[in-house]
Amino acid sequence: MATTILNHPLIEHKLTIMRNKETGTKEFRQNLDEIAMLMAYEVTKGLPLKNIEIVTPICPMTGKQLVRPIILVPILRAGLGLVEGFKTIIPTAKVGHIGMARNEETLEPEEYYAKFPACLDEADVIVVDPMLATGGSACAALQNIKKRGAKYIKLACLVAAPEGIEMIEKNHPDVDLIVAALDEKLNEKGYIVPGLGDAGDRLFGTD
Numbered sequence: 001m002a003t004t005i006l007n008h009p010l011i012e013h014k015l016t017i018m019r020n021k022e023t024g025t026k027e028f029r030q031n032l033d034e035i036a037m038l039m040a041y042e043v044t045k046g047l048p049l050k051n052i053e054i055v056t057p058i059c060p061m062t063g064k065q066l067v068r069p070i071i072l073v074p075i076l077r078a079g080l081g082l083v084e085g086f087k088t089i090i091p092t093a094k095v096g097h098i099g100m101a102r103n104e105e106t107l108e109p110e111e112y113y114a115k116f117p118a119c120l121d122e123a124d125v126i127v128v129d130p131m132l133a134t135g136g137s138a139c140a141a142l143q144n145i146k147k148r149g150a151k152y153i154k155l156a157c158l159v160a161a162p163e164g165i166e167m168i169e170k171n172h173p174d175v176d177l178i179v180a181a182l183d184e185k186l187n188e189k190g191y192i193v194p195g196l197g198d199a200g201d202r203l204f205g206t207d
């Protein structure tokens with residue numbers, strides 16, 4: 001499938017506020033919410049529709065309805081920051097959760113929490129995580145979601161490094177990847193450069 005880099009003027013404006021280290025928790029969250037709404041519009045652009053017959057106050061007509069239900073899956077914990085904005089635009093979306101953490105012995109990402117709505121295999125699943133750095137956690141999360149039956153999957157990220165995009169394209173060519181902004185590189189600590197720092201810490205006010 002395809003990778004899309006949104007490069008939308010409103011998103012770039014709001015993302016710059018988020019990137020600024022002087023921006024506090026409240027403004028960071030607010031801008032992430034607003035960007036998530038804009039992303040939800042873009043991410044859902046290609047969803048399949050079916051015809052339905054309705055009657056307007058004027059006459060009968062053939063209208064459109066989404067073919068499948070939508071399930072949002074934030075990757076814990078930073079992915080939670082994108083959920084409200086997506087839900088504002090898609091209020092009927094169900095929400096699954098997946099928590100991925102690095103196993104300090106194997107250094108591989110491991111699932112520590114997962115809970116999904118029942119219809120995962122029939123749904124359009126939108127996995128959300130603000131930062132696509134090495135792509136390791138997102139890649140493992142996608143694999144685990146597929147193992148549970150998901151077939152129609154999109155991954156939506158706010159900021160990506162080229163390494164993360166390559167990882168997803170190589171390991172999950174069937175997943176549509178939508179990224180709001182493509183950054184330069186990863187640094188030696190695995191942070192995206194220029195990035196915005198640790199998205200989870202900035203979102204939840206931890207450090």
Ligand code: URA
Nearest residue numbers: 131133191192198199
């Ligand atoms: N996760 C983050 O929160 N920020 C980065 O720059 C990379 C991974």
